[in-house]
Amino acid sequence: MRWRHVSTGAVLSSVLAFGASAAADSYRFVRIADTRTSDFSFDPNRQPAINNLGSVLFYANSPGFIAGYHHGSGLFTAPIITTTHPALSGLTLQAPSYNDSGQVAFYAERPTPDGFRVYRVDAGGTVTLIAQSGSGTFGGFRAHVSMNSSGRVAFTATGGSGLNGLYVGSGTSNLRLYGNPGDGVTSLSSGPSLNDDGTVSFAGNYLPVSGGAHLSGAGGPINVIGSTSANGISLFGESVIDNSGRVLFGAFRFSAPTHGLFRGSGGSVLSTVADTDGDYASLPIVTGIGAGGFPSMNNSGSLAFAATLDSGGRGIFTGSNPATSAVIRDGSTLFGRTVDHFFGGLSREAINDSGEIAFQARLIDGAGFSNVVAKAVPVPDQRWSSTTGGLWSDGSNWLGPVPNALYHTANFTDAITSDSTITVDGSFRVGTINFHNTHRYLLDGTGEITLYDSFGGMINVSAGSHHIKPPVSLQGTGTVNTAGGSSILLDKCLANRAFNAT
Numbered sequence: 001m002r003w004r005h006v007s008t009g010a011v012l013s014s015v016l017a018f019g020a021s022a023a024a025d026s027y028r029f030v031r032i033a034d035t036r037t038s039d040f041s042f043d044p045n046r047q048p049a050i051n052n053l054g055s056v057l058f059y060a061n062s063p064g065f066i067a068g069y070h071h072g073s074g075l076f077t078a079p080i081i082t083t084t085h086p087a088l089s090g091l092t093l094q095a096p097s098y099n100d101s102g103q104v105a106f107y108a109e110r111p112t113p114d115g116f117r118v119y120r121v122d123a124g125g126t127v128t129l130i131a132q133s134g135s136g137t138f139g140g141f142r143a144h145v146s147m148n149s150s151g152r153v154a155f156t157a158t159g160g161s162g163l164n165g166l167y168v169g170s171g172t173s174n175l176r177l178y179g180n181p182g183d184g185v186t187s188l189s190s191g192p193s194l195n196d197d198g199t200v201s202f203a204g205n206y207l208p209v210s211g212g213a214h215l216s217g218a219g220g221p222i223n224v225i226g227s228t229s230a231n232g233i234s235l236f237g238e239s240v241i242d243n244s245g246r247v248l249f250g251a252f253r254f255s256a257p258t259h260g261l262f263r264g265s266g267g268s269v270l271s272t273v274a275d276t277d278g279d280y281a282s283l284p285i286v287t288g289i290g291a292g293g294f295p296s297m298n299n300s301g302s303l304a305f306a307a308t309l310d311s312g313g314r315g316i317f318t319g320s321n322p323a324t325s326a327v328i329r330d331g332s333t334l335f336g337r338t339v340d341h342f343f344g345g346l347s348r349e350a351i352n353d354s355g356e357i358a359f360q361a362r363l364i365d366g367a368g369f370s371n372v373v374a375k376a377v378p379v380p381d382q383r384w385s386s387t388t389g390g391l392w393s394d395g396s397n398w399l400g401p402v403p404n405a406l407y408h409t410a411n412f413t414d415a416i417t418s419d420s421t422i423t424v425d426g427s428f429r430v431g432t433i434n435f436h437n438t439h440r441y442l443l444d445g446t447g448e449i450t451l452y453d454s455f456g457g458m459i460n461v462s463a464g465s466h467h468i469k470p471p472v473s474l475q476g477t478g479t480v481n482t483a484g485g486s487s488i489l490l491d492k493c494l495a496n497r498a499f500n501a502t
Contacts, residue, residue, distance in 0.1 A: 293345015
């Protein structure tokens with residue numbers, strides 16, 4: 001781990017804009033896995049998922065054709081389950097669901113009568129069989145399963161076994177919610193999405209509306225979200241339901257604009273959250289149609305999706321206007337390389353309740369192509385707002401949340417009116433520290449600052465002379481940028497290599 005020191009105003013002018021607030025919808029990007037630094041290869045048909053702890057679940061192949069699910073938050077990755085497990089030998093793993101307890105549910109298949117299965121794996125690696133095909137049991141399953149925070153797994157059974165329907169299982173028993181005689185659901189055309197209240201959303205044919213529909217329910221009365229007869233939509237694919245019962249799905253309309261993403265809570269009353277009437281050329285509808293992948297929604301109602309534009313190129317967006325809702329697009333710079341393609345689109349679980357978005361991308365530079373799994377993290381404006389010193393941990397001293405995450409930026413800018421001391425009263429993690437004030441900021445105290453952001457950390461000084469007395473711990477490379485006439489003094493650096501004070 002090594003510091004690189006740059007003392008030039010030219011560098012600062014190109015990378016900094018001190019005193020200006022970050023846009024509310026700006027993002028920092030955290031590298032989860034990279035084919036340049038690991039032996040992984042990624043699959044466009046198995047999109048990553050993210051839970052509310054910020055952990056990203058992704059599928060990867062490693063040497064020896066060992067396939068499995070791995071997870072990471074940006075500091076490291078670790079396997080959760082691979083096909084080396086005896087229960088999974090010879091199986092193909094697909095379509096995972098990931099919860100805040102670190103449990104993973106997924107569909108697995110081997111082309112034999114008893115080779116179609118649904119599993120749940122706990123964070124400690126315990127494998128639980130939820131359902132299996134075979135004589136006298138299920139004929140098969142749709143690939144997309146869904147798991148809620150309590151570890152219950154929803155799945156759709158298919159294959160003409162007489163047990164077709166939508167089920168929720170715990171590992172000890174499976175309850176058929178829909179597809180029972182008399183409930184009016186004559187077929188199911190999607191996998192389910194299960195929320196924490198036990199309510200599922202799904203697509204199928206429903207007799208009371210004379211055709212296809214998106215539906216929801218918890219095993220009792222069925223709620224019609226949208227249907228061909230009431231809303232003039234078709235192609236009923238995968239949906240996502242939040243804990244308030246809102247359902248998001250993509251569909252074709254019989255009238256222009258044809259592509260759309262729709263949301264509703266019932267009664268066939270739908271709102272259009274994005275369509276092809278404006279700058280979008282294609283939106284995620286069902287796998288292999290539109291932009292690929294699926295729309296994703298969190299419990300706050302925020303959504304994310306991959307889309308193509310009328311002007312060309314693809315990107316990840318969060319709203320109806322791509323000009324104001326773009327997260328990242330083809331041609332953007334990511335981890336020092338250029339984004340060439342977002343392969344696979346997004347999963348249904350691509351956005352968590354903090355608005356963090358998990359995705360896969362192909363990058364290019366002079367060394368050729370490489371692939372990454374990454375997450376986009378909304379960056380609030382985090383600035384010291386007190387006119388004097390105070391405790392780092394005191395939220396009243398900051399505009400925005402207290403900086404304490406690897407992607408956070410601690411901005412010490414124009415607030416203080418005289419030399420002031422900021423007391424580092426604990427262990428705090430940031431990706432970047434910015435200084436811009438002719439009055440001195442002295443960071444003192446008995447705590448410690450960890451400086452790291454995917455590849456390394458950065459300290460930027462565009463005005464004034466400042467001092468950091470507590471230890472600064474590096475988990476990657478470190479860069480210091482100082483403008484002419486400015487300076488920064490660091491008393492102690494903790495790293496496993498020599499401190500390079502060039």
